Amino acid sequence: MRSLNFNLFKKSTLILAAASTLLFSACSKDDDDEMMGSQTITQVVMNNNDFSLLETALVQAGLTGVLEGNGPFTVFAPNNAAFAAAGLDTEAKIKAVPVETLKKILLYHVVGQRVPASAIANASNSPVKTAADMDIFVTKNSSGVFVNGAAVTQADVMASNGVIHVINTVLMPATGNIVAVAQANPNFSFLVAAVLRASQGSTNVAQVLSGTGPLTVFAPTNQAFMNAGFASVAAIQAADPAVLTSILTYHVIGARVFSSDLVEGSKPATVNGATVGITLAGGAKVNGNKNSTASVISPANMVTTNGVIHVIDQVLMP
Known part of the structure; x- marks a missing residue:
């Protein structure tokens, strides 16, 4: 198993160096020597109580040997609170995740270079290939x-074979485009019905949301649709496609916008030409022109192959 994991990582790292060049400035050998710790990344994780759930995950996925290797690696390491927030707060829950799925999630946190915070360029949403062969x-x-919108809460935990940056979220790799991710989530069944009904009009909304992007979608839950007067999927299927198209395209921004990109008081333009309002006090919120109150964004930063989804609790009205 250790050999298989190493080969998987080695294959991925062939892509990493070229993909990361524009984002990360090079470190000299002297810099590397100064930054090296005495323990490997695996040892750092195992000796830190706040990484006990990460340790469980690495053992279960068979990746401890990989992160004891020569590297160099950069690991964006979720702490215990991050695992708990992802619903993986016990050893049993982590072990219930299929091993290959868990391995992919963990490798999605690993970059095949030593990258201290000082080497990261000032830039927004620069794509970096990971050992999972995904950006x-x-x-x-x-x-x-x-x-991916998650904050680095502690940077530059140095190891002999790389560096760890502690993050407050477990990063989940994309499982499909925006439409596919919505279709797989039962809490978006009203949204999916609205997209399909709107696509029967002059604009194929499903095709737009399945396109290359990148796009950002503020995605109302089923309850949000019910609160907006769409009592059932049948009610959505009976609605005017043009009306639904106007509403749905008002929930879409033609760029990849993570929660870390949201700016207090900003008014980003949506695909339908109107703007929404962003507020951050008390948590990120988005407001439509005809909404009396702002919609809470939670959870945020669901990554897709063509953008990002933020869940909201109201339907935005243009």
């Missing part, structure tokens, strides 16, 4: 360093 999106600005 993460790294941002560095005046507020700190973020990956």
Whole structure:
């Protein structure tokens, strides 16, 4: 198993160096020597009580040997609170995840270079290939360093074979495009029905949301649709496709916008030409022009192959 894991990582790292060049500035050998700790990444994890759930996951996925290797690696490491927030707060729950799925999730947190925070360029959502052969999106600005919108809460935990940046979220790799992710989530069944009904009109909304993107969708839950007067899927299926198209395209921004990109008081333009309002006090919220109150964004930062989804509790009205 250790050999298989190493080969998987080695194959992925062939892509990593080229993909990361534009984002990360090079470190000299002297810099590397100064930054090296005395323990490997695996040892750092195993000796830190706040990484006990990460340790369980690495053992279960058979990746402890990989992260004891020469590297160098950069690991965006979720702490115990991050695992708990993802519903993986016990050893039993982690072990219930299929091993290959768990391995993919963990490798999605690993980059095949030693990258201290000082080497990360000031930029927004720069794509970086991971050992899972999928991109993460790294941002560095005046507020700190973020990956897929998740904050780095402690940077530069040095190891002999790389560096660890502690993050407050378990990063989940994309499982499909925006439409596919919505279809797989039972809490979006009203939204999916609305997209399909709208696509029967002059604009194929499903095709737009399945396109290359990147796109950001503020996705209302089923309850949000019911609160907006769509009592059932049948009611949505009976609605005017043009009306639904106007509403749905008002929930879409033509760019990849993680929660870390949201700015207090900003008014980003949506695909239908109107703007929404962003507020951050008391948690991120988005407001439609005809909504009396702002909609809470929670959870945020669901990554898809063509963008990102933020769940909201109201249907935005243009």
